[in-house]
Amino acid sequence: MNWIKKSFQVLKPWISAIAVVFILQITGLLSGLSFLAQSAMLKTGLADASVEEAKDLGDFNYDFKIKDLDGNRVDFSEFKNKVVFLNLWATWCGPCRAEMPTIQKLYEKVKDDENIKFVILSLDKDADKGKVIKYLKDRSFTFGGYMPSGYLTTQLNVPNIPTTYVVSKEGKILAKEVGTTNFNTSKFFKFLKEEASR
Numbered sequence: 001m002n003w004i005k006k007s008f009q010v011l012k013p014w015i016s017a018i019a020v021v022f023i024l025q026i027t028g029l030l031s032g033l034s035f036l037a038q039s040a041m042l043k044t045g046l047a048d049a050s051v052e053e054a055k056d057l058g059d060f061n062y063d064f065k066i067k068d069l070d071g072n073r074v075d076f077s078e079f080k081n082k083v084v085f086l087n088l089w090a091t092w093c094g095p096c097r098a099e100m101p102t103i104q105k106l107y108e109k110v111k112d113d114e115n116i117k118f119v120i121l122s123l124d125k126d127a128d129k130g131k132v133i134k135y136l137k138d139r140s141f142t143f144g145g146y147m148p149s150g151y152l153t154t155q156l157n158v159p160n161i162p163t164t165y166v167v168s169k170e171g172k173i174l175a176k177e178v179g180t181t182n183f184n185t186s187k188f189f190k191f192l193k194e195e196a197s198r
Contacts, residue, residue, distance in 0.1 A: 057173035060165070065149040066121060069133050073149050082117045083195045084167040088158060090123045091135045095180040096162040100141060105184040107143040115196035118143040123161060168195055
């Protein structure tokens with residue numbers, strides 16, 4: 001009987017921690033806490049995009065379809081010969097939401113460049129399309145919001161979001177950022193503009 005009490009005393013902090021995480025998860029507060037922590041990290045500069053020069057991370061597979069938030073289907077190959085900023089995110093992802101303002105600020109700086117296309121691809125379920133539209137509208141995000149139309153390529157079945165790719169006009173992956181990233185930096189802006197002018 002004494003070993004049961006001792007075991008319980010050892011496990012009690014773990015049980016409490018698991019219970020707190022479970023409660024935060026089911027109430028949706030865990031995502032909010034993650035958002036706050038990631039937002040604070042962005043302000044430190046530690047999460048600035050690391051791109052200083054283009055790298056060749058392989059060929060990008062354009063063989064999939066997406067749909068805009070009006071339901072219009074788009075063959076991703078339509079973005080060939082453009083520099084593509086492709087961000088995978090979801091409304092339930094706190095780290096994704098934390099980086100969105102930096103994406104919007106970058107987009108505002110390059111939106112008039114016909115050689116740069118932003119594809120902000122929500123991985124939310126189709127049934128949650130209304131949530132995606134509301135989230136983007138409520139925050140006045142004006143970049144291109146999309147959702148998958150059918151299956152994505154294996155290349156885009158990433159284990160973590162947010163994940164962002166920069167694809168060259170020639171279809172080469174020049175950058176891949178995983179995790180919350182500050183894209184609104186002069187270095188990243190210069191990187192995109194230089195690639196667009198090639």
